[in-house]
Amino acid sequence: MDKKFYITTPIYYPSANFHIGHCYSTIIADSIARYKRLDGYDTFFLTGSDEHGQKIEKKAQEAGITPKEYVDKIVENAKDLWEQLDISYDRFIRTTDADHVKCVQEIFKKLYDKKDIYKGEYQGLYCTPCESFWTETQLVDGKCPDCGREVQLVKEEAYFLKLSNYQKQLEKFIEEHPDFIQPESRKNEMLNNFIRPGLEDLCVSRTSFKWGIPVTFDPNHVVYVWIDALSNYLTALGYCSNDTRMMEKYWPADLHIVGKEIVRFHTIVWPIMLMALDLPLPKKVFGHGWLIIDGGKISKSLGNYKDPREYIAKYGRDAVRYYVLREIPFGNDGNFSEEALVSRINSDLANIWGNLVNRTVGMANKYFDGKITNKGVIQEIDMPLLKELDELKINTDKLIDELQISKVLELIFDVLRLCNKYIDETTPWALAKDENQLERLETVLYNILEAIRITNILLRPFMPTSTEKVIATIHSDKNEFSDSHFLNDLTYIVDKTPSPLFERIQ
Ligand code: ME8
Secondary structure, eight states: OOOEEEEEEEEEOTTSOOOHHHHHHHHHHHHHHHHHHHTTOEEEEEEEEOOOSHHHHHHHHHHTSOHHHHHHHHHHHHHHHHHHTTOOOSEEEETTSHHHHHHHHHHHHHHHHTTSEEEEEEEEEEETTTTEEEOGGGOBTTBOTTTOOOOEEEEEEEEEEOGGGGHHHHHHHHHHOTTSEESHHHHHHIIIIIITTOOOOEEOEEOSOOOSOBOTTSTTOEEOHHHHHHTHHHHTTTTTSSOOHHHHHHOSOSEEEEEGGGHHIIIIIHHHHHHHTTOOOOSOEEEEOOEEETTEEOOTTTTOOOOHHHHHHHHOHHHHHHHHHHHSOTTOOEEOOHHHHHHHIIIIIIIIIIHHHHHHHHHHHHHHTTEEEOOOOOOGGGHHHHHHHHHHHHHHHHHHHTTOHHHHHHHHHHHHHHHHHHHHHHOHHHHTTOGGGHHHHHHHHHHHHHHHHHHHHHHTTTOHHHHHHHHHHHTOOOOSGGGOSOOSSOEEEOOSSOOOSSOOOO
Protein backbone atom coordinates (compact mmCIF):
# COMPACT_ATOMS: atom_id res chain seq x y z
CA MET A 1 0.00 0.00 0.00
CA ASP A 2 1.17 3.54 -0.73
CA LYS A 3 2.34 5.46 2.30
CA LYS A 4 -0.03 8.39 2.89
CA PHE A 5 -0.37 10.94 5.64
CA TYR A 6 -3.24 13.37 6.19
CA ILE A 7 -2.57 15.98 8.86
CA THR A 8 -4.64 18.99 9.93
CA THR A 9 -4.49 22.00 12.23
CA PRO A 10 -7.62 23.51 13.73
CA ILE A 11 -9.17 26.05 11.42
CA TYR A 12 -8.84 29.23 13.46
CA TYR A 13 -11.47 31.93 14.00
CA PRO A 14 -10.54 35.03 12.05
CA SER A 15 -12.09 37.21 14.74
CA ALA A 16 -8.73 38.91 15.22
CA ASN A 17 -5.27 38.43 13.70
CA PHE A 18 -3.61 35.13 14.56
CA HIS A 19 -1.07 35.08 17.39
CA ILE A 20 1.89 32.98 18.47
CA GLY A 21 -0.47 30.31 19.92
CA HIS A 22 -1.92 29.69 16.45
CA CYS A 23 1.63 29.68 15.11
CA TYR A 24 2.46 26.96 17.62
CA SER A 25 -0.14 24.43 16.36
CA THR A 26 0.62 25.33 12.77
CA ILE A 27 4.40 25.02 13.14
CA ILE A 28 4.01 21.59 14.80
CA ALA A 29 1.73 20.42 12.01
CA ASP A 30 4.00 21.87 9.34
CA SER A 31 7.07 20.19 10.81
CA ILE A 32 5.36 16.80 10.99
CA ALA A 33 3.97 17.23 7.46
CA ARG A 34 7.45 18.09 6.16
CA TYR A 35 8.96 15.16 8.03
CA LYS A 36 6.46 12.73 6.54
CA ARG A 37 6.90 14.14 3.03
CA LEU A 38 10.66 13.77 3.28
CA ASP A 39 10.10 10.28 4.60
CA GLY A 40 8.28 9.31 1.41
CA TYR A 41 4.67 9.68 2.53
CA ASP A 42 2.16 11.14 0.12
CA THR A 43 1.14 13.91 2.51
CA PHE A 44 -1.82 16.25 2.61
CA PHE A 45 -1.55 19.11 5.09
CA LEU A 46 -4.70 21.14 5.71
CA THR A 47 -5.14 24.39 7.59
CA GLY A 48 -7.62 27.24 7.27
CA SER A 49 -10.12 29.57 8.89
CA ASP A 50 -13.43 29.04 10.66
CA GLU A 51 -15.34 32.09 9.53
CA HIS A 52 -18.96 31.79 10.61
CA GLY A 53 -20.68 32.33 13.93
CA GLN A 54 -22.09 34.93 16.20
CA LYS A 55 -18.75 36.17 17.45
CA ILE A 56 -17.56 37.17 13.98
CA GLU A 57 -20.93 38.65 13.11
CA LYS A 58 -20.67 40.88 16.18
CA LYS A 59 -17.07 41.90 15.47
CA ALA A 60 -17.99 42.91 11.92
CA GLN A 61 -20.97 44.89 13.18
CA GLU A 62 -18.71 46.76 15.58
CA ALA A 63 -16.31 47.51 12.73
CA GLY A 64 -19.19 48.68 10.51
CA ILE A 65 -18.42 46.21 7.70
CA THR A 66 -19.91 42.93 6.48
CA PRO A 67 -18.71 39.71 8.10
CA LYS A 68 -17.16 38.62 4.81
CA GLU A 69 -15.22 41.89 4.48
CA TYR A 70 -14.11 41.49 8.07
CA VAL A 71 -12.77 37.94 7.67
CA ASP A 72 -11.23 38.59 4.25
CA LYS A 73 -8.82 41.07 5.79
CA ILE A 74 -7.80 38.73 8.59
CA VAL A 75 -7.40 35.76 6.29
CA GLU A 76 -5.10 37.79 4.06
CA ASN A 77 -3.05 38.66 7.12
CA ALA A 78 -2.98 34.99 8.21
CA LYS A 79 -1.79 33.79 4.83
CA ASP A 80 1.01 36.32 4.96
CA LEU A 81 1.96 35.07 8.43
CA TRP A 82 2.06 31.47 7.21
CA GLU A 83 4.23 32.51 4.31
CA GLN A 84 6.62 34.26 6.67
CA LEU A 85 6.81 31.10 8.78
CA ASP A 86 7.26 28.91 5.70
CA ILE A 87 4.12 26.86 6.38
CA SER A 88 3.81 24.26 3.63
CA TYR A 89 0.05 23.67 3.68
CA ASP A 90 -1.57 21.95 0.71
CA ARG A 91 -4.85 23.80 1.14
CA PHE A 92 -5.99 26.76 3.18
CA ILE A 93 -9.69 26.03 3.54
CA ARG A 94 -12.12 28.80 4.40
CA THR A 95 -15.53 27.84 5.69
CA THR A 96 -16.95 30.46 3.32
CA ASP A 97 -15.49 28.54 0.32
CA ALA A 98 -18.31 27.46 -1.99
CA ASP A 99 -17.38 23.76 -1.97
CA HIS A 100 -17.34 23.70 1.83
CA VAL A 101 -20.69 25.50 2.17
CA LYS A 102 -22.37 23.09 -0.21
CA CYS A 103 -20.84 20.07 1.50
CA VAL A 104 -21.86 21.17 5.03
CA GLN A 105 -25.42 21.54 3.75
CA GLU A 106 -25.30 18.05 2.32
CA ILE A 107 -23.84 16.56 5.50
CA PHE A 108 -26.54 18.24 7.61
CA LYS A 109 -29.27 16.94 5.31
CA LYS A 110 -27.81 13.45 5.27
CA LEU A 111 -27.81 13.31 9.07
CA TYR A 112 -31.35 14.70 9.17
CA ASP A 113 -32.56 12.09 6.68
CA LYS A 114 -30.92 9.39 8.80
CA LYS A 115 -32.72 10.83 11.86
CA ASP A 116 -29.44 11.48 13.64
CA ILE A 117 -30.46 15.14 13.52
CA TYR A 118 -33.96 16.06 14.73
CA LYS A 119 -35.86 19.28 15.46
CA GLY A 120 -36.55 20.43 19.02
CA GLU A 121 -36.24 23.46 21.26
CA TYR A 122 -33.06 24.64 22.82
CA GLN A 123 -32.95 26.34 26.15
CA GLY A 124 -29.61 26.72 27.73
CA LEU A 125 -26.41 28.56 28.30
CA TYR A 126 -24.15 29.77 25.55
CA CYS A 127 -20.67 31.28 25.60
CA THR A 128 -20.38 33.40 22.47
CA PRO A 129 -16.58 33.94 22.50
CA CYS A 130 -16.07 30.16 22.68
CA GLU A 131 -19.14 29.35 20.55
CA SER A 132 -19.92 26.64 23.15
CA PHE A 133 -23.06 25.39 24.83
CA TRP A 134 -22.84 24.54 28.52
CA THR A 135 -25.03 22.93 31.12
CA GLU A 136 -25.50 24.54 34.53
CA THR A 137 -23.28 21.94 36.19
CA GLN A 138 -20.42 22.47 33.76
CA LEU A 139 -20.10 26.18 34.62
CA VAL A 140 -17.34 27.27 36.97
CA ASP A 141 -18.55 29.96 39.40
CA GLY A 142 -21.48 30.50 37.05
CA LYS A 143 -19.14 31.33 34.15
CA CYS A 144 -17.78 29.60 31.04
CA PRO A 145 -15.36 26.87 32.19
CA ASP A 146 -13.08 27.50 29.18
CA CYS A 147 -12.65 31.28 29.19
CA GLY A 148 -14.19 32.41 32.47
CA ARG A 149 -16.62 34.86 30.84
CA GLU A 150 -20.37 35.35 31.28
CA VAL A 151 -22.66 32.92 29.49
CA GLN A 152 -26.07 33.87 28.09
CA LEU A 153 -29.38 32.11 28.45
CA VAL A 154 -30.68 31.35 24.97
CA LYS A 155 -34.00 29.84 24.00
CA GLU A 156 -34.72 28.98 20.39
CA GLU A 157 -36.18 26.36 18.10
CA ALA A 158 -33.24 24.23 17.05
CA TYR A 159 -31.99 21.02 15.50
CA PHE A 160 -30.15 18.49 17.63
CA LEU A 161 -27.56 15.84 16.92
CA LYS A 162 -28.23 12.57 18.75
CA LEU A 163 -24.92 12.20 20.54
CA SER A 164 -26.62 9.91 23.06
CA ASN A 165 -27.24 7.26 20.39
CA TYR A 166 -23.54 6.83 19.83
CA GLN A 167 -22.22 7.02 23.35
CA LYS A 168 -21.54 3.29 23.80
CA GLN A 169 -20.01 2.96 20.35
CA LEU A 170 -17.71 5.90 20.99
CA GLU A 171 -16.66 4.64 24.41
CA LYS A 172 -15.83 1.27 22.89
CA PHE A 173 -13.86 2.85 20.06
CA ILE A 174 -11.76 4.92 22.46
CA GLU A 175 -11.08 1.94 24.68
CA GLU A 176 -10.08 -0.23 21.72
CA HIS A 177 -7.88 2.47 20.15
CA PRO A 178 -5.62 3.63 22.95
CA ASP A 179 -3.72 5.92 20.57
CA PHE A 180 -6.79 7.78 19.34
CA ILE A 181 -6.60 10.53 21.97
CA GLN A 182 -3.15 11.79 22.87
CA PRO A 183 -1.72 12.47 25.35
CA GLU A 184 -3.15 9.74 27.55
CA SER A 185 -4.26 12.22 30.24
CA ARG A 186 -6.68 13.85 27.79
CA LYS A 187 -8.13 10.49 26.89
CA ASN A 188 -8.96 9.80 30.52
CA GLU A 189 -10.42 13.27 30.91
CA MET A 190 -12.74 12.74 27.93
CA LEU A 191 -13.87 9.31 29.07
CA ASN A 192 -14.34 10.09 32.74
CA ASN A 193 -15.57 13.69 32.67
CA PHE A 194 -17.64 13.75 29.51
CA ILE A 195 -18.48 10.43 27.87
CA ARG A 196 -19.13 8.01 30.72
CA PRO A 197 -21.33 10.41 32.74
CA GLY A 198 -23.62 10.51 29.68
CA LEU A 199 -23.80 12.58 26.50
CA GLU A 200 -26.61 15.05 26.00
CA ASP A 201 -27.81 15.65 22.45
CA LEU A 202 -26.06 18.64 20.91
CA CYS A 203 -27.84 21.69 19.58
CA VAL A 204 -26.60 22.02 15.98
CA SER A 205 -28.49 24.98 14.54
CA ARG A 206 -29.18 28.59 15.49
CA THR A 207 -31.90 31.06 14.51
CA SER A 208 -30.88 34.14 16.49
CA PHE A 209 -28.27 35.34 14.00
CA LYS A 210 -27.61 35.03 10.30
CA TRP A 211 -23.85 34.64 9.71
CA GLY A 212 -23.64 30.93 9.07
CA ILE A 213 -24.44 28.24 6.55
CA PRO A 214 -28.22 28.05 6.06
CA VAL A 215 -29.96 24.72 6.60
CA THR A 216 -31.27 24.05 3.08
CA PHE A 217 -34.62 22.60 4.12
CA ASP A 218 -35.26 25.17 6.90
CA PRO A 219 -33.46 28.39 5.97
CA ASN A 220 -34.29 30.27 9.18
CA HIS A 221 -31.65 28.09 10.75
CA VAL A 222 -27.91 28.33 10.28
CA VAL A 223 -25.69 25.32 11.01
CA TYR A 224 -23.95 25.44 14.41
CA VAL A 225 -20.44 26.71 13.82
CA TRP A 226 -18.73 23.60 15.26
CA ILE A 227 -20.61 21.26 12.89
CA ASP A 228 -19.65 23.60 10.06
CA ALA A 229 -16.02 23.77 11.21
CA LEU A 230 -15.37 20.08 11.92
CA SER A 231 -16.73 19.16 8.51
CA ASN A 232 -13.81 21.01 6.92
CA TYR A 233 -11.59 17.96 7.37
CA LEU A 234 -13.88 16.09 4.97
CA THR A 235 -14.96 18.86 2.64
CA ALA A 236 -11.31 19.65 1.84
CA LEU A 237 -10.99 16.13 0.44
CA GLY A 238 -13.96 16.67 -1.85
CA TYR A 239 -16.27 14.52 0.29
CA CYS A 240 -19.32 15.89 -1.49
CA SER A 241 -17.84 16.18 -4.95
CA ASN A 242 -18.02 13.63 -7.74
CA ASP A 243 -14.29 13.17 -7.63
CA THR A 244 -13.66 10.61 -4.88
CA ARG A 245 -9.90 10.26 -5.34
CA MET A 246 -8.83 12.48 -2.44
CA MET A 247 -11.22 10.75 -0.03
CA GLU A 248 -10.04 7.34 -1.14
CA LYS A 249 -6.41 8.30 -0.84
CA TYR A 250 -6.35 10.33 2.38
CA TRP A 251 -9.33 9.45 4.58
CA PRO A 252 -9.22 8.68 7.49
CA ALA A 253 -7.04 11.52 8.73
CA ASP A 254 -3.84 10.35 10.35
CA LEU A 255 -3.49 13.22 12.76
CA HIS A 256 -5.61 16.15 13.93
CA ILE A 257 -3.41 18.58 15.85
CA VAL A 258 -5.54 20.70 18.21
CA GLY A 259 -5.19 22.73 21.38
CA LYS A 260 -6.29 20.96 24.56
CA GLU A 261 -9.45 23.08 24.94
CA ILE A 262 -10.97 21.71 21.73
CA VAL A 263 -10.10 18.03 22.22
CA ARG A 264 -13.69 17.61 23.42
CA PHE A 265 -15.13 18.61 20.03
CA HIS A 266 -12.61 16.48 18.15
CA THR A 267 -13.02 13.32 20.21
CA ILE A 268 -16.76 13.39 20.93
CA VAL A 269 -18.72 15.45 18.42
CA TRP A 270 -16.47 14.76 15.43
CA PRO A 271 -16.25 10.97 15.78
CA ILE A 272 -20.01 10.81 16.30
CA MET A 273 -20.62 12.84 13.14
CA LEU A 274 -18.36 10.42 11.29
CA MET A 275 -20.07 7.35 12.76
CA ALA A 276 -23.39 8.79 11.68
CA LEU A 277 -21.97 9.29 8.19
CA ASP A 278 -20.63 5.71 8.20
CA LEU A 279 -17.06 6.89 7.77
CA PRO A 280 -13.95 5.56 9.53
CA LEU A 281 -12.63 7.65 12.42
CA PRO A 282 -9.36 9.60 12.39
CA LYS A 283 -6.34 7.69 13.66
CA LYS A 284 -5.19 10.24 16.18
CA VAL A 285 -6.18 13.50 17.84
CA PHE A 286 -3.32 15.22 19.62
CA GLY A 287 -4.34 17.86 22.15
CA HIS A 288 -1.30 19.99 22.83
CA GLY A 289 -0.83 22.39 25.72
CA TRP A 290 -0.95 26.16 25.60
CA LEU A 291 1.67 28.81 25.24
CA ILE A 292 1.31 30.92 28.30
CA ILE A 293 2.30 34.56 28.76
CA ASP A 294 2.76 35.75 32.33
CA GLY A 295 0.80 32.78 33.65
CA GLY A 296 -2.25 33.26 31.38
CA LYS A 297 -3.24 31.75 28.01
CA ILE A 298 -2.39 33.93 25.06
CA SER A 299 -5.71 34.75 23.56
CA LYS A 300 -7.29 36.88 20.89
CA SER A 301 -10.05 38.05 23.15
CA LEU A 302 -7.62 39.02 25.92
CA GLY A 303 -5.28 40.76 23.46
CA ASN A 304 -2.21 39.96 25.58
CA TYR A 305 0.30 39.40 22.76
CA LYS A 306 2.48 40.87 20.01
CA ASP A 307 2.22 40.24 16.29
CA PRO A 308 4.39 37.13 15.69
CA ARG A 309 5.91 38.95 12.72
CA GLU A 310 7.81 41.15 15.15
CA TYR A 311 9.72 38.10 16.40
CA ILE A 312 10.20 36.74 12.89
CA ALA A 313 11.59 40.07 11.67
CA LYS A 314 13.91 40.38 14.65
CA TYR A 315 15.18 36.80 15.03
CA GLY A 316 14.30 34.97 11.82
CA ARG A 317 11.59 32.44 11.08
CA ASP A 318 13.62 29.37 11.97
CA ALA A 319 14.51 30.74 15.40
CA VAL A 320 10.81 31.22 16.14
CA ARG A 321 9.99 27.77 14.79
CA TYR A 322 12.78 26.16 16.78
CA TYR A 323 11.91 27.96 19.98
CA VAL A 324 8.24 26.99 20.09
CA LEU A 325 8.96 23.41 19.05
CA ARG A 326 11.82 22.91 21.48
CA GLU A 327 10.53 24.79 24.49
CA ILE A 328 7.32 22.92 25.13
CA PRO A 329 7.39 19.25 26.08
CA PHE A 330 4.80 16.83 24.74
CA GLY A 331 1.32 17.96 25.67
CA ASN A 332 2.34 20.39 28.43
CA ASP A 333 1.81 24.11 28.70
CA GLY A 334 4.88 26.25 28.20
CA ASN A 335 5.76 29.81 28.95
CA PHE A 336 6.40 32.09 26.01
CA SER A 337 8.88 34.86 26.57
CA GLU A 338 11.20 36.83 24.34
CA GLU A 339 14.02 36.33 26.84
CA ALA A 340 13.69 32.57 26.63
CA LEU A 341 13.58 32.82 22.83
CA VAL A 342 16.84 34.79 22.81
CA SER A 343 18.40 32.39 25.23
CA ARG A 344 17.49 29.40 23.02
CA ILE A 345 18.95 31.14 19.98
CA ASN A 346 22.20 31.78 21.80
CA SER A 347 22.58 28.48 23.60
CA ASP A 348 21.41 26.08 20.89
CA LEU A 349 21.31 27.69 17.48
CA ALA A 350 24.38 29.95 17.71
CA ASN A 351 26.59 28.18 20.28
CA ILE A 352 25.98 24.58 19.35
CA TRP A 353 24.84 24.36 15.74
CA GLY A 354 26.18 27.58 14.21
CA ASN A 355 29.47 27.25 16.03
CA LEU A 356 29.96 23.66 14.90
CA VAL A 357 29.38 24.52 11.26
CA ASN A 358 31.67 27.55 11.47
CA ARG A 359 34.50 25.76 13.21
CA THR A 360 34.36 22.80 10.85
CA VAL A 361 34.22 24.87 7.67
CA GLY A 362 37.01 27.08 9.05
CA MET A 363 39.26 24.05 9.66
CA ALA A 364 38.46 22.46 6.29
CA ASN A 365 39.56 25.71 4.64
CA LYS A 366 42.61 26.20 6.81
CA TYR A 367 44.04 22.68 6.61
CA PHE A 368 42.79 21.37 3.24
CA ASP A 369 41.87 24.42 1.22
CA GLY A 370 38.18 23.54 1.66
CA LYS A 371 38.25 20.06 0.07
CA ILE A 372 37.64 17.00 2.27
CA THR A 373 37.34 13.34 1.35
CA ASN A 374 37.22 10.29 3.58
CA LYS A 375 40.69 8.90 4.30
CA GLY A 376 39.25 6.15 6.49
CA VAL A 377 41.71 6.48 9.38
CA ILE A 378 39.17 5.54 12.02
CA GLN A 379 40.02 5.34 15.72
CA GLU A 380 38.20 4.08 18.79
CA ILE A 381 37.38 7.65 19.83
CA ASP A 382 35.19 8.04 16.69
CA MET A 383 32.85 5.23 17.68
CA PRO A 384 30.36 7.01 19.97
CA LEU A 385 29.71 9.66 17.32
CA LEU A 386 29.42 7.17 14.46
CA LYS A 387 27.06 5.04 16.50
CA GLU A 388 24.82 8.02 17.28
CA LEU A 389 24.69 8.90 13.58
CA ASP A 390 23.82 5.34 12.69
CA GLU A 391 20.81 5.28 15.00
CA LEU A 392 19.65 8.84 14.63
CA LYS A 393 16.97 8.42 11.95
CA ILE A 394 15.45 5.37 13.67
CA ASN A 395 15.21 7.36 16.89
CA THR A 396 13.73 10.48 15.30
CA ASP A 397 11.15 8.36 13.44
CA LYS A 398 10.04 6.84 16.71
CA LEU A 399 9.80 10.19 18.49
CA ILE A 400 7.86 11.72 15.59
CA ASP A 401 5.34 8.89 15.75
CA GLU A 402 5.01 9.52 19.48
CA LEU A 403 4.65 13.26 18.70
CA GLN A 404 7.58 14.05 20.99
CA ILE A 405 8.68 16.96 18.83
CA SER A 406 10.66 18.73 21.52
CA LYS A 407 12.53 15.47 22.19
CA VAL A 408 13.40 15.07 18.50
CA LEU A 409 15.14 18.43 18.55
CA GLU A 410 16.78 17.66 21.87
CA LEU A 411 18.14 14.42 20.45
CA ILE A 412 19.54 16.02 17.30
CA PHE A 413 21.11 18.82 19.30
CA ASP A 414 22.69 16.24 21.61
CA VAL A 415 24.45 14.84 18.56
CA LEU A 416 25.60 18.34 17.54
CA ARG A 417 26.86 18.84 21.07
CA LEU A 418 28.67 15.53 20.85
CA CYS A 419 30.37 16.78 17.65
CA ASN A 420 31.69 19.82 19.46
CA LYS A 421 33.02 17.51 22.16
CA TYR A 422 34.52 15.24 19.49
CA ILE A 423 36.45 18.20 18.08
CA ASP A 424 37.77 19.05 21.52
CA GLU A 425 38.84 15.44 22.06
CA THR A 426 40.39 14.76 18.68
CA THR A 427 42.21 18.14 18.68
CA PRO A 428 42.48 18.76 14.94
CA TRP A 429 44.80 21.75 15.55
CA ALA A 430 47.34 19.38 17.16
CA LEU A 431 46.99 16.81 14.34
CA ALA A 432 47.62 19.59 11.82
CA LYS A 433 51.09 20.15 13.27
CA ASP A 434 52.18 16.59 12.46
CA GLU A 435 52.88 15.69 8.80
CA ASN A 436 52.09 12.02 9.55
CA GLN A 437 48.66 12.80 10.96
CA LEU A 438 47.16 14.59 7.96
CA GLU A 439 45.12 11.60 6.84
CA ARG A 440 43.77 11.18 10.34
CA LEU A 441 42.99 14.90 10.46
CA GLU A 442 41.06 14.69 7.19
CA THR A 443 39.15 11.67 8.50
CA VAL A 444 38.15 13.59 11.62
CA LEU A 445 36.90 16.51 9.54
CA TYR A 446 35.08 14.12 7.22
CA ASN A 447 33.33 12.50 10.19
CA ILE A 448 32.21 15.87 11.45
CA LEU A 449 30.99 16.96 8.03
CA GLU A 450 29.02 13.74 7.84
CA ALA A 451 27.51 14.51 11.23
CA ILE A 452 26.63 18.01 10.07
CA ARG A 453 25.08 16.64 6.89
CA ILE A 454 23.04 13.90 8.60
CA THR A 455 21.74 16.08 11.43
CA ASN A 456 20.96 18.74 8.86
CA ILE A 457 18.80 16.34 6.86
CA LEU A 458 16.80 15.52 9.96
CA LEU A 459 16.48 19.18 10.91
CA ARG A 460 15.04 20.13 7.52
CA PRO A 461 11.38 19.68 8.53
CA PHE A 462 11.82 21.95 11.53
CA MET A 463 14.08 24.69 10.14
CA PRO A 464 13.72 24.70 6.37
CA THR A 465 15.60 27.95 5.75
CA SER A 466 18.70 27.42 7.90
CA THR A 467 19.14 23.85 6.74
CA GLU A 468 19.20 25.08 3.14
CA LYS A 469 21.97 27.44 4.20
CA VAL A 470 23.99 24.57 5.66
CA ILE A 471 23.48 22.55 2.48
CA ALA A 472 24.83 25.48 0.47
CA THR A 473 27.78 25.98 2.84
CA ILE A 474 29.03 22.39 2.69
CA HIS A 475 27.83 21.89 -0.91
CA SER A 476 26.08 18.65 -0.10
CA ASP A 477 23.93 16.97 -2.72
CA LYS A 478 22.91 14.08 -0.46
CA ASN A 479 20.10 15.66 1.49
CA GLU A 480 17.18 13.28 1.31
CA PHE A 481 15.98 11.21 4.23
CA SER A 482 17.28 8.15 2.42
CA ASP A 483 20.78 9.70 2.69
CA SER A 484 20.58 10.19 6.46
CA HIS A 485 23.25 7.64 7.33
CA PHE A 486 27.04 7.65 7.12
CA LEU A 487 28.28 7.67 3.52
CA ASN A 488 31.92 6.79 2.91
CA ASP A 489 32.68 8.28 -0.43
CA LEU A 490 31.55 11.90 -0.56
CA THR A 491 33.73 14.84 -1.48
CA TYR A 492 33.06 18.00 0.46
CA ILE A 493 34.04 21.33 -1.00
CA VAL A 494 33.04 23.90 1.58
CA ASP A 495 32.42 27.62 1.20
CA LYS A 496 35.46 29.84 1.48
CA THR A 497 33.74 32.56 3.46
CA PRO A 498 30.46 31.32 4.85
CA SER A 499 28.19 33.75 6.67
CA PRO A 500 27.36 32.67 10.22
CA LEU A 501 24.32 30.42 10.50
CA PHE A 502 22.98 32.22 13.58
CA GLU A 503 24.38 35.37 15.18
CA ARG A 504 24.57 35.50 18.94
CA ILE A 505 22.13 38.04 20.34
CA GLN A 506 23.29 40.34 23.10
O1 ME8 B 1 -11.04 26.94 18.41
N1 ME8 B 1 -1.28 28.16 22.92
O2 ME8 B 1 -10.41 28.48 16.81
P1 ME8 B 1 -9.42 29.43 17.64
C1 ME8 B 1 -1.30 27.15 22.04
N2 ME8 B 1 -12.28 27.68 15.20
N3 ME8 B 1 -2.18 27.03 21.06
C2 ME8 B 1 -3.08 27.99 20.93
C3 ME8 B 1 -3.14 29.08 21.82
C4 ME8 B 1 -2.17 29.15 22.85
N4 ME8 B 1 -2.11 30.14 23.70
N5 ME8 B 1 -4.15 29.88 21.43
C5 ME8 B 1 -4.72 29.29 20.34
C6 ME8 B 1 -11.12 27.43 17.29
N6 ME8 B 1 -4.08 28.15 20.04
C7 ME8 B 1 -12.03 26.78 16.27
C8 ME8 B 1 -11.37 25.51 15.78
S1 ME8 B 1 -11.35 23.28 14.32
C9 ME8 B 1 -12.48 22.40 13.46
C10 ME8 B 1 -12.20 24.71 14.82
C11 ME8 B 1 -4.37 27.25 18.92
O3 ME8 B 1 -9.10 30.56 16.75
C12 ME8 B 1 -4.75 25.87 19.41
O4 ME8 B 1 -4.59 24.96 18.36
O5 ME8 B 1 -9.97 29.72 18.97
C13 ME8 B 1 -6.21 26.05 19.70
O6 ME8 B 1 -6.92 24.84 19.77
C14 ME8 B 1 -6.64 26.87 18.51
O7 ME8 B 1 -5.52 27.74 18.26
C15 ME8 B 1 -7.90 27.67 18.80
O8 ME8 B 1 -8.11 28.55 17.75
